[in-house]
Amino acid sequence: MATIKDVAKMAGVSTTTVSHVINNTRHVAEDTKKAVLDAIQQLHYSPSAVARSLKINTTKSIGMIVTTSEAPYFAEIIHAVENHCYRQGYSLFLCNTQNDAEKIKNHLDMLAKKRVDGVLIMCAEYHQESIDLFNSFKGLPMVVMEWGIQHSQSDMILDNSFQGGYLATQYLIENGHQKIGIISGELSKTTAKTRFQGFEKAIHEAGLTTNPNWIQEGFFEPEDGYECMNKILDQQELPTAVFCCNDVMALGAISAITEKGLRVPDDISIIGYDNIHSSRFYAPPLTTIHQSKARLGEQALKLLFERIHHKNHEKEVIEIYPELVVRKSVKNLLAT
Structure with missing residues (x-):
């Protein structure tokens, strides 16, 4: 690998001159500059990124x-x-x-x-x-x-997770759902708590009540959606819709529903949250709340x-x- 000394030797100049040409730190005569640039090209010389970063105090x-x-x-x-x-x-x-x-x-x-x-x-x-x-x-x-x-x-x-939880639940209510469950994230966390509070507000405003057995708490993983949905499905009375507080839990919930021989949305509707890229390819494609x-x-x-x-x-x-x-x-x- 060529060094700055090799460039200087080929161009017939000092290493200091080569440095000034590379860093544009001092005026160099055009013929000298051309000789240095030609040598750099012929030798395929690349200045050390580490050395340059130390000199200009940035590593990009x-x-x-x-x-x-x-x-x-x-x-x-x-x-x-x-x-x-x-x-x-x-x-x-x-x-x-x-x-x-x-x-x-x-x-x-x-x-x-x-x-x-x-x-x-x-x-x-x-x-x-x-x-x-x-x-x-x-x-x-x-x-x-x-x-x-x-x-x-x-x-x-x-x-604005509170508003997002409210929007999701309100959409279910507008589509005629009155028996609505929720699979939330860990409620000690701000994001999960505010989405759940938005859900509660929409339920309250509509004059509805929710079966406590339809309220399940997970950890925002697909396994949690699957396990929590199975707990809901074990109940004697089932909701017509479930709000999953993120899309990957919705995927787990859909898997649990399908395994029971039920269908989404014919038997149970599902709405997610986040609008991750893959949610449009779920079976069926997932209605969800988008965040940019x-x-x-x-x-x-x-x-x-x-x-x-x-x-x-x-x-x-x-x-x-x-x-x-x-x-x-x-x-x-x-x-x-």
């Missing part, structure tokens, strides 16, 4: 710490962030934590050693230990996104770039709005 790289890249919702956000990084000429280092505080610490130490220009942190939840750790990295530009108001020093994603993962990822990264380039450290809020996406998994009982 970003770190991203997430709960898990396997979850479809996070995967789509990560895809949006990676695309935006690529368009801006940045590389992305991705780190999964599984909400483990020790993993978060190790990932942050590794990213700092790699001299990334900034870190985007978007986990499902944070322990106080992790929040204290983020605050200790004073010299590293960072965006720490939280779902809901929990820690005053963090940025916030305002996803691409906008969320790009807005968070844009905020990080502002902190990198302009040292803006004011707490920020990124707001996204839920929208109903109608497909084929909800039956209109009023039309039959």
